[in-house]
Amino acid sequence: MIVELGHYALILACLLSFIQATFPLYGAQYNQGRLMALSSPAAYGQLFFVTISFASLMYAFVVSDFSVANVARNSHTLKPMLYKVSAVWGNHEGSILFWALILALYGALVAFFGRKLPKTLHVRVLAIQALVGLGFYLFLLLTSNPFERIFPFPMEGNGLNPLLQDPGLAFHPPLLYMGYVGLSVTFSFAVGALLEGRVDAAWARWVRPWTLLAWCFLTAGITLGSWWAYYELGWGGWWFWDPVENASFMPWLVATALLHSAIVVEKRDTLKSWTILLAIIAFSFSLLGTFIVRSGVLTSVHAFATDPERGVFILIFLFIVIGGSLLLFALRADKMTPGGLFAPISRESMLVINNLLLTVAAMVVMFGTLYPLLRDALTGDKITVGPPFFNIAFGLLMIPLLLVMGMGPSVSWKRADLRGISSRLSFVFAASVVMALALFYVTSGDNFMAAVWLGLGLWVLLSTLFEWADRVKLFKSGALKRVLRQPRASVGMTLGHIGFAIAVIGMAGTSFWSSEYQGIMGYGDKATIAGYELTLRNTDGIIGPNYTAIRAIFDVSKDGVELSPLMPEARVYQTPPMPTTEAAILSRFTGDLFVVIGETNSAEYDQWAVRLYYKPLQIWLWFGVAIMVLSGLISLSDRRFRMGTLKSRKNK
Amino acid sequence: MKYALSLLFWMMMSFSLMAVGVDEVRLLDLAQEARAQGLMKELRCLVCQNQSIVDSDAALAKDLRIIVRERITAGDNDEQVLSYMTSRYGDWVLLKPPFDGATIILWMSPLFLLLIGFFVIFKNQGNRQETPNSAPLSADEKKRLKNLLKDKGGK
Amino acid sequence: MKLYKFLPFVIFSVISLALYIGLKLNPSIIPSPLINEPIPEFSLPVVGGEEAGFNSDDLKAEDEVILVNFFASWCGPCYIEHPFLMKLKERGYKIYGVSYKDKARATNKFLSNLGNPYYKVAADEDGRMAINWGGYGVPETYVIKNGFIQYKHVGPIHEMEFEDKVMPIIESIDQ
Numbered sequence: 001m002i003v004e005l006g007h008y009a010l011i012l013a014c015l016l017s018f019i020q021a022t023f024p025l026y027g028a029q030y031n032q033g034r035l036m037a038l039s040s041p042a043a044y045g046q047l048f049f050v051t052i053s054f055a056s057l058m059y060a061f062v063v064s065d066f067s068v069a070n071v072a073r074n075s076h077t078l079k080p081m082l083y084k085v086s087a088v089w090g091n092h093e094g095s096i097l098f099w100a101l102i103l104a105l106y107g108a109l110v111a112f113f114g115r116k117l118p119k120t121l122h123v124r125v126l127a128i129q130a131l132v133g134l135g136f137y138l139f140l141l142l143t144s145n146p147f148e149r150i151f152p153f154p155m156e157g158n159g160l161n162p163l164l165q166d167p168g169l170a171f172h173p174p175l176l177y178m179g180y181v182g183l184s185v186t187f188s189f190a191v192g193a194l195l196e197g198r199v200d201a202a203w204a205r206w207v208r209p210w211t212l213l214a215w216c217f218l219t220a221g222i223t224l225g226s227w228w229a230y231y232e233l234g235w236g237g238w239w240f241w242d243p244v245e246n247a248s249f250m251p252w253l254v255a256t257a258l259l260h261s262a263i264v265v266e267k268r269d270t271l272k273s274w275t276i277l278l279a280i281i282a283f284s285f286s287l288l289g290t291f292i293v294r295s296g297v298l299t300s301v302h303a304f305a306t307d308p309e310r311g312v313f314i315l316i317f318l319f320i321v322i323g324g325s326l327l328l329f330a331l332r333a334d335k336m337t338p339g340g341l342f343a344p345i346s347r348e349s350m351l352v353i354n355n356l357l358l359t360v361a362a363m364v365v366m367f368g369t370l371y372p373l374l375r376d377a378l379t380g381d382k383i384t385v386g387p388p389f390f391n392i393a394f395g396l397l398m399i400p401l402l403l404v405m406g407m408g409p410s411v412s413w414k415r416a417d418l419r420g421i422s423s424r425l426s427f428v429f430a431a432s433v434v435m436a437l438a439l440f441y442v443t444s445g446d447n448f449m450a451a452v453w454l455g456l457g458l459w460v461l462l463s464t465l466f467e468w469a470d471r472v473k474l475f476k477s478g479a480l481k482r483v484l485r486q487p488r489a490s491v492g493m494t495l496g497h498i499g500f501a502i503a504v505i506g507m508a509g510t511s512f513w514s515s516e517y518q519g520i521m522g523y524g525d526k527a528t529i530a531g532y533e534l535t536l537r538n539t540d541g542i543i544g545p546n547y548t549a550i551r552a553i554f555d556v557s558k559d560g561v562e563l564s565p566l567m568p569e570a571r572v573y574q575t576p577p578m579p580t581t582e583a584a585i586l587s588r589f590t591g592d593l594f595v596v597i598g599e600t601n602s603a604e605y606d607q608w609a610v611r612l613y614y615k616p617l618q619i620w621l622w623f624g625v626a627i628m629v630l631s632g633l634i635s636l637s638d639r640r641f642r643m644g645t646l647k648s649r650k651n652k
Numbered sequence: 653m654k655y656a657l658s659l660l661f662w663m664m665m666s667f668s669l670m671a672v673g674v675d676e677v678r679l680l681d682l683a684q685e686a687r688a689q690g691l692m693k694e695l696r697c698l699v700c701q702n703q704s705i706v707d708s709d710a711a712l713a714k715d716l717r718i719i720v721r722e723r724i725t726a727g728d729n730d731e732q733v734l735s736y737m738t739s740r741y742g743d744w745v746l747l748k749p750p751f752d753g754a755t756i757i758l759w760m761s762p763l764f765l766l767l768i769g770f771f772v773i774f775k776n777q778g779n780r781q782e783t784p785n786s787a788p789l790s791a792d793e794k795k796r797l798k799n800l801l802k803d804k805g806g807k
Numbered sequence: 808m809k810l811y812k813f814l815p816f817v818i819f820s821v822i823s824l825a826l827y828i829g830l831k832l833n834p835s836i837i838p839s840p841l842i843n844e845p846i847p848e849f850s851l852p853v854v855g856g857e858e859a860g861f862n863s864d865d866l867k868a869e870d871e872v873i874l875v876n877f878f879a880s881w882c883g884p885c886y887i888e889h890p891f892l893m894k895l896k897e898r899g900y901k902i903y904g905v906s907y908k909d910k911a912r913a914t915n916k917f918l919s920n921l922g923n924p925y926y927k928v929a930a931d932e933d934g935r936m937a938i939n940w941g942g943y944g945v946p947e948t949y950v951i952k953n954g955f956i957q958y959k960h961v962g963p964i965h966e967m968e969f970e971d972k973v974m975p976i977i978e979s980i981d982q
Contacts, residue, residue, distance in 0.1 A: 234709075235707055237707060240702060240703070242701075242702045243702075273776075277815060280815075281815070284819070291826070308830045308831070311826075311830045312827075312830060315823065315826055315827055315830070318823065319820075319823050322819055323816065323819055323820065323823065326815045326816035326819055327813075327816050329812065329815065329816070330812040330813040330815070330816050333812055334809065334812070352773060356766070356769045356770070356773065357766075359769070360762060360765040360766050360769055361762075363761070363765050364761050364762050364765065366822075367758065367761050368758065368761075370822065370825065370826075371749070371755075371758050373825060373826070373829040373832070374825045374829075375754065376829070376832050377825055377828040377829055377832065379754070380838075381743070381754070382742060382743070382744040382837050382838060383743055383744060383749050383750075383755070384696050384743075384744050384745070384746060384747055384749065385749050385758065386694075386696065386702070386704070386746075386747025386748065386749075387693075387704070387747060388693070388694055388747050388748030389747075389748055389749055389758070389759075393759070393761070393762050396762060397762055397766075518678075698837075698943040699943055699944055711908070711934075712934075712943055712944070715933075715934055715935075715938060716938070719938065738840070739840060740840070740841070740938065740939065740940070740941040741837075741839075741840070741941050741943070742837065742838065742839070742840040742941075744837055768814075771811075772811055772814070775809075775811060
């Protein structure tokens with residue numbers, strides 16, 4: 001009964017979104033106040049009903065109602081409660097409903113926080129938001145209904161893939177969706193502004209905080225996925241350029257560009273067309289990603305059950321929404337009043353280069369992801385575009401980006417003094433080069449690229465710190481007061497760039513200097529890697545809630561100092577039957593020690609296949625990205641972004 | 653205890669295709685082994701979704717790793733090892749797409765897209781007018797500016 | 808009207824078209840580079856013994872169209888396709904069976920329990936022959952004529968696919 005209520009609520013939400021997308025638009029065009037007034041209530045109503053819908057699906061999972069086909073396919077009574085709940089969004093239909101929920105949530109937030117916006121703009125933005133929502137509701141109701149009943153119903157469900165039964169992965173989709181879908185707000189704003197025919201101060205003030213919010217979530221979501229892959233998949237890899245990973249990375253790259261472009265719009269009232277275009281492109285990539293994952297056009301470890309019929313639906317929807325907005329852009333973008341001018345060397349131009357590099361990077365990733373498909377369609381050849389391509393192509397674009405990133409914050413607006421900057425920064429540049437070369441020699445100079453990346457990471461780190469020290473006049477009296485008085489958005493920028501630099505250094509360490517050991521060990525045998533000595537002491541059996549496992553116990557010591565033991569497991573889940581490995585990881589500042597236990601070779605169960613990995617600076621990667629997310633949140637808390645306050649800002 | 657372990661073992665052996673094994677024989681020559689590892693990273697595991705034969709635990713991946721090592725020991729250069737694989741499985745087995753007439757648009761895409769981007773940017777800039785006040789500030793004006801900025805507290 | 812502002816729309820339209828075409832394709836079918844190539848040289852022993860099973864010369868010597876089927880007792884889909892292979896044997900097709908990475912005892916048990924559809928059976932215990940033929944799993948079936956590989960079928964072979972895909976090739980070759 002509750003499930004049917006959920007189904008009905010979904011239909012109501014769909015109707016409301018239709019209303020929100022149509023009548024107020026007409027009202028805005030012909031100045032009909034009554035029609036425009038429908039907009040916000042419809043948005044709140046949508047949220048209300050889709051929440052009921054989602055809650056009812058969650059209820060079905062929590063009580064293990066196997067008469068619902070979706071629950072029967074993806075759940076099991078023995079699953080721990082957390083994973084019963086996360087199974088709601090861990091399958092195709094549920095995840096689309098989740099998308100719709102978050103879309104409605106953002107719509108309601110826009111309805112609420114945008115009360116002080118000019119009425120026609122407010123209504124247009126909500127209409128676009130509802131149009132996107134309408135597509136999702138129709139998709140759900142027509143092709144992917146999560147509330148379908150199954151008869152006769154099974155006594156037990158199929159269970160959830162054991163790999164997905166993990167806390168990290170349970171939270172990965174919600175964070176990602178808050179990010180992906182959050183980009184819909186700036187999208188709706190961009191299209192709304194195009195419909196209005198003008199971009200004014202209100203628009204500029206809205207873009208940055210909403211992009212920032214979506215960006216923070218997206219960064220966190222992607223990283224959580226990477227971190228999960230690192231500790232769960234058994235060989236310490238954290239990025240594979242898999243199509244689904246790329247599908248989340250492309251919006252992130254464009255969102256980063258959008259973030260920086262929004263700064264220029266706000267401060268200098270220029271680059272408006274670019275920012276609008278980026279806002280459209282960012283969300284377009286979100287939608288495109290959704291398509292790629294569900295339509296079966298590409299194979300991937302992540303792909304949901306593939307169905308070309310669904311693919312056609314999404315594609316038509318994509319063409320209307322994205323194609324429509326890009327067409328509108330082409331026709332209307334000229335109407336935007338051109339903004340301030342700036343010299344070839346200025347902060348604006350640095351940001352333009354930054355945006356260009358990020359956008360090109362996103363397009364290259366897209367091209368690499370879709371090339372096998374294009375080639376197959378045109379010539380019938382089957383080609384793989386794998387990590388080697390992406391590492392080279394993307395890496396090459398990142399080099400100039402990192403270089404510019406170090407310079408950017410030191411370059412002033414409108415017109416910069418190139419000589420002044422280079423004299424100040426050349427010292428920092430030289431320092432980075434020297435340190436990189438030193439590291440190159442210390443590690444017996446076997447990998448030049450490693451030194452290059454380290455050098456770039458150091459360059460960004462040092463130049464950002466240098467710019468900050470210069471700005472707060474660190475070594476003059478009253479420095480502390482100046483530090484604390486810095487606007488939070490500036491703190492966010494500095495911290496964000498520092499976080500990124502640390503992450504780059506971590507990536508370099510773990511990518512280029514990892515070492516590995518494979519061997520057969522018996523009880524009492526020792527293995528060494530990177531100065532650590534591991535002894536296999538014992539193994540025992542473990543019975544978990546829905547799995548059984550063999551656990552190995554290793555004594556670990558370094559330079560004679562004993563550390564806590566590491567206990568990797570080899571698990572076998574029951575429903576569905578599947579073996580997994582749970583690596584044991586010792587994370588330290590200088591690197592991670594990663595231990596995996598495998599098959600046993602003899603009938604006596606005293607010889608085991610063991611793999612050891614050492615990943616230098618791995619933790620710097622997670623730490624750096626965490627700092628980036630933190631920096632975004634700090635920026636977001638800046639008082640200047642309080643909604644509804646239309647205070648004029650000092651440096652206008 | 654032994655019974656429990658043997659039960660576990662039996663369950664695991666029935667999935668031995670997915671269990672973590674070890675490559676028993678690695679090349680003794682470290683340089684050759686490094687070459688082998690590099691090549692293995694470029695070969696796709698055919699029965700996995702999107703992994704190289706280094707990362708994969710599949711039995712076929714292990715067989716292919718052994719073959720790569722054999723070919724290197726037999727004296728093949730990198731190109732020959734890879735073409736051994738492509739002659740059997742086609743270009744699809746390469747994770748790094750070949751650099752030929754058809755893929756040139758892929759490999760050149762970063763450069764190509766950057767050029768388009770620069771073109772559009774300059775077109776855009778060209779449509780704007782020249783900066784009105786191109787004369788640099790005099791020393792006096794600079795001082796006034798500095799004072800003004802100091803008052804407002806930073807950039 | 809600045810035409811370059813239409814660039815994003817144009818690029819997107821091209822991508823949409825490609826994706827639309829992509830929906831009609833199947834990314835998991837991988838064509839073999841060995842089609843219309845001579846069969847790779849090999850020589851395999853019988854199952855569970857040292858004596859010669861069959862080799863590439865035997866296959867080349869055949870005048871008619873023959874099938875080479877890779878199978879294993881541990882392979883689920885092989886049980887599914889087995890009845891159809893028996894039917895093919897009744898229809899007069901010569902099927903050479905290759906036992907892929909299997910223990911002799913298990914293979915013999917498989918054949919004695921289910922029946923032996925094969926003209927001759929050989930053992931590829933280390934799987935090398937399969938790799939040389941570009942195989943990557945079981946079951947796989949190859950259509951050979953005059954020592955050339957004419958067609959490769961991946962997965963269990965059923966009546967319908969045989970009619971649709973293999974029969975046309977057999978008929979065209981026989982002309």
